[in-house]
Amino acid sequence: MKQLLGNLKIAVHDKLYLKDPESSLLGKKIIEHSILLIDEIGFEGLTFKKLGTAIGSNESSVYRYFENKHKLLLYLTSWYWGWIEYQLVFETHSIGDASEKLDKAIEIICRPIVEDSSYAHINEVLLNKMVINEFSKSYLTKEVDEENKEGYFSIYKRLVHRLEEMIQTINAEYKYPTSLASTIIETSLHQQFLKDHFKSITNCNNKISTADFLLNFVAKILKK
Amino acid sequence: MKQLLGNLKIAVHDKLYLKDPESSLLGKKIIEHSILLIDEIGFEGLTFKKLGTAIGSNESSVYRYFENKHKLLLYLTSWYWGWIEYQLVFETHSIGDASEKLDKAIEIICRPIVEDSSYAHINEVLLNKMVINEFSKSYLTKEVDEENKEGYFSIYKRLVHRLEEMIQTINAEYKYPTSLASTIIETSLHQQFLKDHFKSITNCNNKISTADFLLNFVAKILKK
DNA sequence: CGAATATAATAGTATTACTATCATATTTGA
DNA sequence: TCAAATATGATAGTAATACTATTATATTCG
Secondary structure (H helix, E strand, O other), X not given: OHHHHXXXXXXXXXXXXXXXXXHOHHHHHHHHHHHHHHHHHHHHHOOHHHHHHHOOOOHHHHHOXXXXXXXXXXXXXXXXXXXXXXXXXXXXXXXXXXXXXXXXXHXXXXXOOOOOXXXXXXXXXXXXXXXXXXXXXXXXXXXXXXXXXXXXXXXXXXXXXXXXXXXXXHOOOOOOHHHXXXXXXXXXXXXXXXXXXXXXXXXXXXXXXXXXXXXXHHHXXXXX | OHHHHOOOOOOOOOOOOOXXXXXXXXXXXXXHHHHHHHHHHHHHHOOHHHHHHHOOOOHHHHHOOOOOHHHHHHXXXXXXXXXXXXXXXXXXXXXXXXXXHHHHHHHHHHOOOOOOOOXXXXXXXXXXXXXXXXXXXXXXXXXXXXHHHHOOOHHHHHHHXXXXXXXXXXXXXXXXXXXXXXXXXXXXXXXXXXXXXXXXXXXXXXXXXXXXXXXXXXXXXXXX
């Protein structure tokens, strides 16, 4: 993985930033500390003023990279899904059997994150936590339709379509491949959240993983 | 339904308000217009100042009923789940067959909302839209654990447990009844949202309902 | 009818979410 | 290498938000 992704830049929609944060040290510090700060105080608590202080600079420097914190959230979540997508594509590429392929994909989506040293400024473990807690907020807005039209969610949607294709290959007669694909991703995040905060309404825990639940689930649904 | 619920007050956790909005005309107007206003401008756009104007009063009056808009959101979503729960309990009560019972429950959770004249000040159609768009935001916060301990989410969790019980009755060997129950509710909201905003990643539309997807889904998962 | 309670109006505060301006440092490219 | 361009840093300012506090005015209730 490390070797494969070593020099790959995760391509995020370029209207999500004013200046590419990957293009400078300061930009990378913004990304780095936004993840750390959101983990500490939550997305609602984040302000560009605090983020400015965290990077040893001030508000105005952050505003030169991102219009507002909503765009920053879109940037971070897009990056995350892009990163997951690469792993999924590379790690399932050589698998011939469709069922095995989908299982692997589910494992990749659900597995505990390990840090990827290719991106030194990004703490993937915390970024995953952030996606679990904040991703929904990136689209549950009044502006979702415009922003969707702009293409801000295309990486996420593409990931859903990759799962959909696998599902269709396994069972072409199954009537809801797209919904099942989007449900897999949504459920992987939701059950993870429940495990951390509403233990009484999930069976997922340290012994039973979200992947176990989803693998069982998908196997039964797609059985002919 | 109307007759049954006619005089029933949906019981919402009493720490969610400072003064019970059901106890006065002004309180009911706050509830009524908060739903309308959130539909218009979204939860992020809502302020107590705007809400005050909407009810023909001002900010300070609203603050006498609710501490802040987060508590108002918790109140509204609790009320919604309580209302759904009553329907579910009454409408499935007399059904003997467990599978039939769960199917009915899913239909109730997913069905297009019709206004319930028992609660004149609540527009259930818009409230349902609000729950789809805003419910996640009520728990995706830094305070979720404390608030959960306080019992602010108990109606929602109780609803999940009602589904869980049905699932267990149908198939006692199924290993993930709680996760399946929480997934059903989450998916019903999520697929509805996708249908409205991300059509390309769902199969649900005017012809195929979210209930169709979930019914098919649950039947396969619980088949012995 | 007077006391208690609910509502309305106004004012004030700290913070947020920016925009604008200017100074200074750093890079780069002729 | 030096001037120009660009990036960063610091400060100031604004409208709006999310409240709290106070006082005045209705309303209702014993």
